Amino acid sequence: MSELPPLDGLDVVLAMRQGLLTRHDHVETMFRLGLAVHLVTEDAGAQQDPRYASVRLLPSGSATGALLDAVKDVLHQRDAAFAVTFQETDIEAVGEANAARGVSWSRxxxxxxxxxxxRQRAHFAAAGLPTPGHWAIGDRQLTAGLPEVGYPCVVKPTRGASSSHVELVADAAGALRVLAEIRTLAASGQNHFYDQLDDSWALLEEFLxxxxxxxxxxxxxxxxxxxxxxxxxxxxxxxxxxxxxxxxxxxxxxxxxxxxxxxxxxxxxxxxxxxxxxxxxxxxxxxxxxxxxxxxxxxxxxxxxxxxxxxxxxxxxxxxxxxxxxxxxxxxxxxxxxxRLATCIRFVYRSGTVAANQVGEAWRHPGFRAYYALAAPGDRIGHAPEGFDICGLLSVWSTPDPAGHPIGIHQLAAEVEALLDIRVD
Structure with missing residues (x-):
């Protein structure tokens, strides 16, 4: 790859309340481009990372409004050109901060x-884009009774991520059960998904x-x-x-x-x-x-x-x-x-208490690319139906094999996963 053209110390704000652990490559590109990166985060460990020109530390569980205020403040203090984020739950605050700053491309x-x-479904319908049938659900709809939908259907939160709390249900009783779980999630503020209970906080969706x-x-x-x-x-x-x-x-x-x-x-x-x-x-x-x-x-x-x-x-x-x-x-x-080559990301799921979660001998395998350990020793994790946690993310690569793709690289991913040092009690 050609050398990246420098951006001459241009000041920018990076907003990442969470998720820095899996964005090493994104930050590295910002650093290699020569940007002066001013980070706004809840991750205290980032304060020791020399790639950041400054770090504004937010309290754990900060609401989107607090993030917006912090990003606007750092943009002003550092006379930064714009703000960016690579985290799903932070894009709304960053967009508003850029608009307030007068960034012309902000939307x-x-x-x-x-x-x-x-809102996405309403936009798709207005734009004539191909999308599944859907019904927005909030407290008002629950009070009036569920709409007549075809079962099985998918129930999902309007502001979730990574398929968390998304479930296929066979009937109205199943839909009501999952909707109750989503409403509890929305009220909890967990993972920065919801700051408030919106008029529509869940969807019933046609199963594809x-x-x-x-x-x-x-x-x-x-x-x-x-x-x-x-x-x-x-x-x-x-x-x-x-x-x-x-x-x-x-x-x-x-x-x-x-x-x-x-x-x-x-x-x-x-x-x-x-x-x-x-x-x-x-x-x-x-x-x-x-x-x-x-x-x-x-x-x-x-x-x-x-x-x-x-x-x-x-x-x-x-x-x-x-x-x-x-x-x-x-x-x-x-x-x-x-x-020019084949790659694969293997999602590593486990249920229990983590005793160890590290690369182990996997790094010696020529197909190993990287491993992000998302659960630390002592963490209690679970995969569906016990929870929606991911133990880690493994990435592998190989030379192209059109005749055996993708089975070959899927087998490679399983082979490399077996070499990771993961122990869950």
Whole structure:
């Protein structure tokens, strides 16, 4: 990869209440670009990271309003050009802070829509984008009684992430049970999902039984540029725990089809400079429908794996465009190539109390790329139906094998996982 063009000490704000652990590559790109990064976070350990020009520490569990005030304050104090985030729950505050700062490419309405799946569905319908049938649910709807929906259907929170509290139910009794769990989640403020109980805090959604993919890219000068499309493996219903994000994920024709939908989505949101991610799932007739989107890229290893496989650096292109270096941003996006290797992210799930969670001997395997340990010794974790925790994220890579893809790299991921030092009682 070519040397990154410096941005000459340009001051920017990075807002990440949580999630720094799985964004090492994003921060490293900001540092290598020469940005003076002023971090706003709840992670006290970041204060010792020399890549940050300053760190504003927030109390654990800070509300979105407190984050917004802090980001606006740091933007003003440091005379920073703009703020960014790679964390789903922080995009709304960052969008509002950028708008208040007068950042021309900021689209706070799009950010707010991304954070609320009920608003997303309304937007998809207005824009004529292919999406599953859905019904927004709040206290008023519960009082009046559930709408007449087709079962089985999916119940999900409007402001969740990582498929947390998403469940396929067979009847109205099951829907009411999951809705009660989501309402408790919304009232708790857990994981920064909800700051308040919205008029609509859950969705009932048509169940799409086909394959699911996630599409990531960048918008430069109002044009969406594809980064990569991962195929995904989900746990069997009723839960939707994610696993095995694989590149290359689709064939050329499907890539072109989904890229066209992403461009329609980007134009419908009036995006100018933005990271953009969307999830698609096939219906009973084998047609992809748009399930949800976000004005960021997928978390975990996705950013690095797209860079490894397709050569395009999405974070670099976005930051260059955000800083007004449009020509350099377009050149960065134009570096994308067909997949030159295969990559896979394995989601590691466990239930119990963590005794050890580290790389172990896996790093010696030539297919090992990286491991993010998300649970620390002493943590009590659980996967569905006991909880929605992820023990860790493993990334592997290999030379392309079209005849055996993706089975070969899925087997490789299992082989490398067995070498991790994970002990859960």
């Amino acid at each position: 706070p309405v799009a950010d707010a829509t991304a954070r609320d799946k009920a 039984p086909g394959e699911e993919v996630t599409c990531d890219g960048v918008v430069v000068d109002g044009e969406f540029q594809l980064g990569g499309i991962h195929s995904k493996v989900l746990s069997p219903p009723p839960f939707f725990e994610e696993d095995l994000y694989t590149l290359p994920g689709v064939d050329q024709a499907t890539e072109e089809e989904l890229t066209a939908v992403m461009r329609r989505l980007s134009r419908s949101l009036d995006l100018e400079t933005c990271l953009l991610n969307a999830e698609f799932r096939k219906d009973t007739e084998g047609r992809f429908r748009l399930v949800e989107f976000s004005t960021r890229i997928s978390g975990g290893h996705v950013y690095r794996n797209i860079r490894d496989a397709h050569r395009i650096d999405l974070v670099e292109a976005f930051l260059l465009a955000a800083a007004g270096r449009s020509a350099a941003a377009r050149a960065a996006a134009a570096r994308r190539t067909p997949a």
